[in-house]
Amino acid sequence: MPDTALTLPLLDQIRAVVGDRGLLTEASDTAPYAQDWRKLFQGSTRAVIRPGTTRELAEVVRLCAAAGAPIVPQGGNTSMVGGAVPNEDGSELVLSTARLNRIRDLDPVDMTLTIEAGVTLKAAQLAAAERNCLLPLSISSEGTAQIGGVLAVNAGGNNTVRYGNARDLVLGLEVVLPDGTIWNGLRRLRKDNTGYCLRQLFVGSEGTLGIITAAVLKLAPAPKDIAVAFCGVDSVDNALQLFARFQSHDASALSAFELMSGLGTDFVLKNIPNAVLPLAEKAPFYCLVELATPRPNGGMRPAIEEVLEKALEDGVVLDAAIAESDAQRAAIWRLREEHSEAQKREGASVKNDVSVPVSKVPAFIRKATIACEALIPGVRCVPFGHMGDGNIHFNLEQPVGADPAWFLDQDHAIMEVVNEVVREYDGSFSAEHGIGKLKPYLMPDWRGGTELAIMQRIKAALDPAGIMNPGKVLP
Ligand code: 2HG
Ligand code: ZN
Secondary structure (H helix, E strand, O other): OOOOOOHHHHHHHHHHHHOHHHEEOOHHHHHHHHEOOOOOOEOOOOOEEOOOOHHHHHHHHHHHHHHOOOEEEEOOOOOOOOOOOOOOOOOOEEEEOOOOOOEEEEEOOOOEEEEEOOOEHHHHHHHHHHOOEEOOOOOOOOOOOEHHHHHHOOOOOOOHHHHOOHHHHEEEEEEEOOOOOEEEEOOOOOOOOOOOOHHHHHOOOOOOOOEEEEEEEEOEEOOOEEEEEEEEEOOHHHHHHHHHHHHHHHHHHEEEEEEEEHHHHHHHHHHOOOOOOOOOOOOOEEEEEEEEEOOOOOOHHHHHHHHHHHHHHOOOOOEEEEOOOHHHHHHHHHHHHOHHHHHHHHOOEEOOEEEOOHHHHHHHHHHHHHHHHHHOOOOEEEEEEEHHHOEEEEEEEOOOOOOHHHHHHOHHHHHHHHHHHHHHOOOEOOOOOOOOOOOHHHHHHHHOOHHHHHHHHHHHHHOOOOOEOOOOOOO
16 A cells, blocks of 8 residues: 555554554565465565454554445455455555454353454464364364354365365354444354344355354264275265265264375375375375264274275275274375376466366266366376365366466366356356455356345445455445
8 A cells, every 4th residue: 555644644643553463564474465375366465463352453443434434354364365465556445354363261061262363363263162062164284274264265175075165164253344333243152043144144254244253153062983094996976975884874874085186196296395195006096084973982993894894895985095093094184185286286276166066076077177187188197185075176287297387378268168068067166265356256257146246235235335354345
């Protein structure tokens, strides 16, 4: 933001609210907040504001609204779609929720966790575990991602197959609106039919309607018996077959069913230190299966063995390894969780976070692979992800030796080709990563007409001046 007579008083006023430690203005301090972790979006900002309480944050928003200064809310800055990056001209102020990091309450009878936006998902999980509970939301970036951002994008992750998305875990919210008003909706009721469900309006709004400052989340009983298997399969069709078998065996025990391609797993084995394939032979695809129950000695190991033995016998699975210890379980999960990092180290990659009905995953992967290979000869397709809920990360790695910048320039063409197949199967062009800065241009085509018009009216009603995360979500 230029040093005009208008902006300097605004920053001075903000400093009076948040103090020196709540305001960063040195370029070296603000730089990490102005770029996404994938380094695809480079923005610029005059200041990063880090309020320590909801009241401070609300006062800052009120001051910004009065000055007409646009705000970019930011949590852990782990967005895959540039959702938390300011624009290039420096006119937007970054508002970080990092210092709102208190756990306000955990009730083991109500099974609720009341928590501030800046707590990392990992810290929230640990807080739940300490009280013998489970916060059933797990994503690869959980060590850095903060609850506010996780809710603002309605993150999904590995346990959606059993517990749903972030949205399904929210009972209450505290939100600062674009004019600085605080809405305290921190109720922890399981039944509450009192008009429009406002909390769900903010979940998934990606900071365009207000800033989530605290939430009441639903907990589940902590698992006491967990079994994890890593299975090689010769096709995605057989991966689907295996999923169906686990589901019909005991859907209530299935807490994750993840798919990995042979190539994506090879990238992990090559680029991530100490990653080891737990099978004797490589396979075209792999599945990670997790069964869990809160009952100690709840029979998860015999259950996973029973289904896998039959699947091996029937040729649905080529080979499988069942974790014998917590360390082996973690090592298997690492093969899946390091997929993004391994792809990053391999070269330039374009992400397609898409979903289709679970039954259509094999056909979708087959067709999208053919379409992408026809578009860019030599491109390396890396489909992986949350097969149990139909969310596939259909990522593409640059051809070996290709210019990374040239490859990244093809991102819209790639997304178009993949999305055409997604559309054929009634899927979505954004499953769990959101729209951010990357995908608003796709909204008219996919959600145009009445749906987009309703969204625009809601945006205009809550943020008439358009100061909340401008340029994100809506075209
Ligand atoms: C995951 O499932 C994340 O690991 C990241 O959603 C996916 O890198 C990706 O595309
Ligand atoms: Zn994912």
